[in-house]
Amino acid sequence: EDQVTQSPEALRLQEGESSSLNCSYTVSGLRGLFWYRQDPGKGPEFLFTLYSAGEEKEKERLKATLTKKESFLHITAPKPEDSATYLCAALRSNDYKLSFGAGTTVTVRA
């Protein structure tokens, strides 16, 4: 059965304290790995798509990387406005089912 597991569940950071979020997946035939950001009371907002192991994507203080078993979202020198829940999702190639992890809630203190 497909599974997407995110860790940690919650992460509290001091402003400027870099860290990484983990998304490990067991999906038969990965077609793509997606990262979203979700603010309280809002819908998920797309950040990145990664398609193959070794691929990296960057946006401001965020960098996403992909291996054959997991993806990492690195937050460099975070600011309070980076506080949000970060979701990852794995797209399966045979039927295009998108499986989501439960998310990591990041809180950045000034």
Place this chain on the structure above:
Amino acid sequence: DAGITQSPRHKVTETGTPVTLRCHQTENHRYMYWYRQDPGHGLRLIHYSYGVKDTDKGEVSDGYSVSRSKTEDFLLTLESATSSQTSVYFCAISESRATDTQYFGPGTRLTVL
């Protein structure tokens, strides 16, 4: 932001009553999806549509039905709401299912008493 609106944004209803949630898009995307989001769970697919009048079930479709009579509108109906359907419901859209990103609406918070 993708042009997706959901209505209502909040609803409180009683067990056994019918409920319809609406998703409206202005992007002319072919695919539309309904998800539910519950604490401790990832987003779970309820139903999706790949064109007008073309729909299929997702992983948690029991107790839900959908309809799509126009490209821009996708309706989710709970025929007889139950407390287990208390959740936040999100609509999403994409141009294709194979590789395209799904873009999400703002959500509807539904409480069934």
